[in-house]
Amino acid sequence: MTENSFPMPDFSVADPSATSGIVMQSVCKTFQNKKILDELDFVINRGETVVIVGRSGEGKSVLLKHIVKLLTPDSGKVWIDGQEMTAMGHGDLYELRKRFGMLFQGAALFDSMTICENVGLGLLEHFNMTDAEINDRACECLAMVGLSGVENKLPSELSGGMKKRAGLARAIAMKPEYILYDEPTTGLDPITADAINDLILKLQDELNVTSIVVTHDMESAFKIGDRIAMLSGGKIIHSEKISTIRETSHPAVRQFINGSASGPLSVF
Ligand SMILES: Nc1ncnc2c1ncn2[C@@H]1O[C@H](COP(=O)(O)OP(=O)(O)O)[C@@H](O)[C@H]1O
Ligand SMILES: [Mg+2]
Numbered sequence: 001m002t003e004n005s006f007p008m009p010d011f012s013v014a015d016p017s018a019t020s021g022i023v024m025q026s027v028c029k030t031f032q033n034k035k036i037l038d039e040l041d042f043v044i045n046r047g048e049t050v051v052i053v054g055r056s057g058e059g060k061s062v063l064l065k066h067i068v069k070l071l072t073p074d075s076g077k078v079w080i081d082g083q084e085m086t087a088m089g090h091g092d093l094y095e096l097r098k099r100f101g102m103l104f105q106g107a108a109l110f111d112s113m114t115i116c117e118n119v120g121l122g123l124l125e126h127f128n129m130t131d132a133e134i135n136d137r138a139c140e141c142l143a144m145v146g147l148s149g150v151e152n153k154l155p156s157e158l159s160g161g162m163k164k165r166a167g168l169a170r171a172i173a174m175k176p177e178y179i180l181y182d183e184p185t186t187g188l189d190p191i192t193a194d195a196i197n198d199l200i201l202k203l204q205d206e207l208n209v210t211s212i213v214v215t216h217d218m219e220s221a222f223k224i225g226d227r228i229a230m231l232s233g234g235k236i237i238h239s240e241k242i243s244t245i246r247e248t249s250h251p252a253v254r255q256f257i258n259g260s261a262s263g264p265l266s267v268f
Helices: 060-068 090-097 115-124 132-143 160-172 189-207 218-224 250-256
Strands: 020-032 036-042 049-053 076-079 098-103 178-182 210-214 228-232 235-241
Touching: 036 076, 036 235, 036 250, 049 060, 049 218, 060 076, 060 115, 060 178, 060 210, 090 218, 090 235, 115 132, 115 160, 132 160, 160 189, 189 210, 189 218, 210 218, 228 250, 235 250
Parallel strands: 049 210, 049 228, 098 178, 178 210
Antiparallel strands: 020 036, 020 076, 228 235
C-alpha cells in the first residue's frame, strides 16, 4: 500500500464555534508559489498533548505559527475554544494570546536582555504587574525549569540546553492554557533532552495545559505525547494514539517513526 492509497482522515468539524480546543479549518498557506498548508483540517482537544511530526520543510513551524496568528492563512480559519482567531481584531487577539505560551525553535531569546528580563517580557507586555512582581514570577519560573541563579546572565552566557529551558520558563510565565513547543529537544544531549521531557510532563500535570509539540525526537514523542499526528503534503495525513502507533498500519507513519529510508516516503 502506498502513502496515497491509505485513506485520508477527516478532521472537519460540523460547528467549530461550539467546539472547545483548537480547530484548524481548511487552512491554506502558500509561500513563493509553494503550497505549504493545503486545506489543512485538524483538531486539538483541550487537555491533550499532540505531537506533530513530519519531514523538514513540510510546514510544522508554519502550522504552529497559525495557531497563535503569527502567520495568517491565505484562506481557511483557526478557532480557539469556539472563537474564530483568524477574524479577531487586535484587542481580542491580545487577550487570547495571554492564554498561549510558545517555545520557539532555537529559543528566540533577546540577546541584549538578561534571562530574567526575557522570561518576564510577556508579563511586562500583557499584565499590569510591578517590576518586583514580574521579577518574582520570572525567578519562580526559572526555578521550575532548574535555572535558579542565572537571572542576571545574558543568553550568550548560557549553553544550548539552558537557553531552551529559559525559553520554556518564558513560555510558562503567563500561566498559559496552551503551550506550543517547536522542537524542544532538538540539538540537546540525551540527558538534557530527557530533563526537558520531564519538565513538559510536569507542566501537563501541574498546570493541566493543552500542548502541541513539534519534534523529530521519537523518544520524546513517546514519552510526552497522547497521540502523534503526521504532516505531509500540506495536510495531516494520519493521527493515532501513542499506545498503538508503534504498530501503526499507516506505511508512511511507520516509516517515519522507525526512521527507515525504505518505504513510501522518498529519501531525496
Ligand atoms: N515567513 C516565511 N516566508 C517565506 N517562506 C517561509 C516562511 N516561513 C516558512 N517558509 C517556508 O515554508 C516551508 C515550511 O517551513 P517550516 O514550517 O519552517 O518547516 P518545518 O516543517 O521544517 O518546520 C519552508 O519551505 C520554508 O522555507
Ligand atoms: Mg520547524
